[in-house]
């Protein structure tokens with residue numbers, strides 16, 4: 001019997017607009033600027049299937065699209081076009097991802113757990129176990145902004161592995177920990193594997209990839225260059241990096257510029273031909289609902305959101321509407337000290 005497919009992607013793309021300034025983005029939205037905005041395609045049509053229970057590694061040189069792909073699968077950022085089918089709960093561990101700097105380690109644990117739908121009672125029961133796994137000592141009561149990247153990774157890992165996700169996505173989170181913590185994480189990943197969970201593992205360490213992964217995806221400048229057995233793909237990737245390292249500085253630069261140029265010049269018009277090449281139907285060219293909206297709908301939506309932010313923010317900040325209109329920046333200036341703010345949030349959460 002064939003295994004259930006946990007992650008199914010068909011021709012998934014990600015396009016970024018390269019605005020020089022934030023104001024250009026707003027002007028473009030309201031069509032106030034005629035300036036042509038350069039585009040960059042971080043993903044140029046990724047087609048991939050990951051069956052349940054497999055651990056798949058993501059390798060590729062810097063900027064090849066590994067984090068973009070894992071963030072899209074985790075639902076952190078939207079894709080531009082293509083079909084995405086994720087069958088199960090995902091949890092991503094990336095250094096500092098989703099952690100609030102002003103809150104303490106313990107408050108962050110509670111917030112992250114609440115966001116996954118756990119009750120305060122369930123969190124209270126699980127808290128000692130998460131704290132023990134993170135092993136941060138007294139730092140658990142310190143604001144996360146004072147943590148090193150290794151400490152943030154510990155906290156993120158501890159929370160994620162206790163959430164019991166179907167699909168665990170680990171983005172470079174193991175690269176910053178010390179040996180003891182690394183081993184603890186490897187043991188936990190092995191336990192996940194034994195439980196038949198699906199894992200996506202992004203790493204620059206081929207040693208880690210070889211140790212953990214059943215299969216490997218090799219990303220190359222927004223394209224999926226190879227997907228297959230770990231041994232085979234790692235061998236080919238090692239050959240490529242050896243060849244690349246052997247190039248002169250100018251040759252390297254030319255190689256990179258050539259690929260980046262292709263990513264800038266890519267367009268949706270090229271997708272039907274790629275779909276045909278990959279044997280995919282028209283549905284692979286689908287765009288998420290937000291991309292299909294007319295410009296008028298988008299403007300109405302932005303205006304609606306702006307009004308909601310203004311009135312909601314005014315209400316929450318306790319300031320008058322007139323004072324906010326006179327000084328909009330005041331909305332974003334906290335009237336409380338960070339510690340006081342954290343305490344308020346803590347009380348709020350406890351109250352719930």
Ligand SMILES: Nc1ncnc2c1ncn2[C@@H]1O[C@H](COP(=O)(O)OP(=O)(O)OP(=O)(O)O)[C@@H](O)[C@H]1O
Nearest residue numbers: 016017040042060061062063064065066067068069
């Ligand atoms: N918000 C953004 N706006 C514009 N371009 C972006 C944005 N985020 C990522 N990119 C670009 O998309 C490409 C892929 O980035 P991504 O972070 O996914 O690569 P990566 O393979 O994870 O790299 P690394 O190994 O360095 O972590 C890069 O060229 C990057 O500059």
